[in-house]
Amino acid sequence: MLPAAAPPRGRQLFASPGPTNFPDSVLNAIARAASDFNDPAFRVAYASCMEGLKRLIGTRQHLFMYTSSGHGAWEGTMVNLFERGEKVLMIESGLHSDDWALMCEGLGLTVEHLQADRRVGVDVSHLREVLRADSAHLIKAVCVVHNETATGVTVPIAGIREAIDASNHPALYIVDAVSSIACSEITMDVWRVDALIGSSQKGLMQPVGLGFTAVSERALARHRQIDAPNGYFNWKTMLARPQRSFCGTAPNNLIFGLSEALRLIQEEGEGNLYARHRRLAGGVRAAAAAWSRGGGPYLYCLQGDRVSQSVTTIVMPDGWDAEPLRALLRGRFNVLLASGLGDLFARTFRIGHMGDLNEAMILGVLSCIELGMRALGIPHGDGGVQAALDHFSVS
Numbered sequence: 001m002l003p004a005a006a007p008p009r010g011r012q013l014f015a016s017p018g019p020t021n022f023p024d025s026v027l028n029a030i031a032r033a034a035s036d037f038n039d040p041a042f043r044v045a046y047a048s049c050m051e052g053l054k055r056l057i058g059t060r061q062h063l064f065m066y067t068s069s070g071h072g073a074w075e076g077t078m079v080n081l082f083e084r085g086e087k088v089l090m091i092e093s094g095l096h097s098d099d100w101a102l103m104c105e106g107l108g109l110t111v112e113h114l115q116a117d118r119r120v121g122v123d124v125s126h127l128r129e130v131l132r133a134d135s136a137h138l139i140k141a142v143c144v145v146h147n148e149t150a151t152g153v154t155v156p157i158a159g160i161r162e163a164i165d166a167s168n169h170p171a172l173y174i175v176d177a178v179s180s181i182a183c184s185e186i187t188m189d190v191w192r193v194d195a196l197i198g199s200s201q202k203g204l205m206q207p208v209g210l211g212f213t214a215v216s217e218r219a220l221a222r223h224r225q226i227d228a229p230n231g232y233f234n235w236k237t238m239l240a241r242p243q244r245s246f247c248g249t250a251p252n253n254l255i256f257g258l259s260e261a262l263r264l265i266q267e268e269g270e271g272n273l274y275a276r277h278r279r280l281a282g283g284v285r286a287a288a289a290a291w292s293r294g295g296g297p298y299l300y301c302l303q304g305d306r307v308s309q310s311v312t313t314i315v316m317p318d319g320w321d322a323e324p325l326r327a328l329l330r331g332r333f334n335v336l337l338a339s340g341l342g343d344l345f346a347r348t349f350r351i352g353h354m355g356d357l358n359e360a361m362i363l364g365v366l367s368c369i370e371l372g373m374r375a376l377g378i379p380h381g382d383g384g385v386q387a388a389l390d391h392f393s394v395s
């Protein structure tokens, strides 16, 4: 069963944790003639995106959108809330917290790193100690990635809020929810998050290109006091514009797409949406548990109550590189697994299960991983697909 020379046929099963699959109706919504921001249809779609996104993330406060990827939303958030030289605390989770911290440093901020075991995520009591020790309140923000897309480990956003409160620390609370929005429940106002960062190409099932930050009143008050650079991301400029977002031409077609995706989410119902993500993630983990019993690939995440509903990171057995398996799946079966990120590149592969997916797609992916492991002689326990079937038949 060697890779065929001919290109594989059939639909590609795309198990990527971003970008994710586009529903056909989203593609159809995007495929329309150019319009400007005075177009009545655009105004309706824009208003429905503002309202739908706010409902989805549980806020009644402010929302600013940018034509950008998630990196732009990071930048837009940091430049509007902090001045050069100010200190932020970055909770370590994996590649995304590393990259976000590097960006903060590049913008002239001082970053204090709160270290964590990446297979477990932050120790909340450690955070409490660090905040208590900062009696001069030099830390202006606690920054955390809700769902670390590199590791498949999540952190408790409510628990971190409690730690900030318990230490009586006035730091702003900034959450990257890029890969948890529309995959697990987000309640920004209940959690008293001050800035919640998202982008279009993960659970929201869009092409990359729309970044956004939801902002609390408290954070907006800080923004008004500081000397933020008057560049593309400036919130004051956005507030003065009719669409209260986009310091430039609005990405109209993406807004039409997002409006349709939010309609699909509402049609499914948030409870069903999150249950589906939990179910699909559970099936993937059931398969990984079976494989690991035969000395095969195993879960990267070590803590059962912190497993991601969006993506599963799987570690190869010692001595085995993940890339030949990924290459075989892509070339022979037309199944796209995501690579590991950063220093996990060769040791892990990732199965994205966020957005427009169902059991049939996940079972197809898991089946082809088993076929691939057989073909390459990778040791693994039997019955991964069976374990996923068992999971789906009861959950």
Ligand SMILES: *Cc1c(COP(=O)(O)O)cnc(C)c1O
Residues within 6 Å of the ligand: 018, 069, 070, 071, 072, 096, 145, 147, 148, 149, 176, 177, 178, 179, 199, 208
């Ligand atoms: C994808 C992602 C980002 C943003 O990445 P972009 O490629 O710039 O869109 C940020 N944080 C997390 C957790 C992500 O998964």
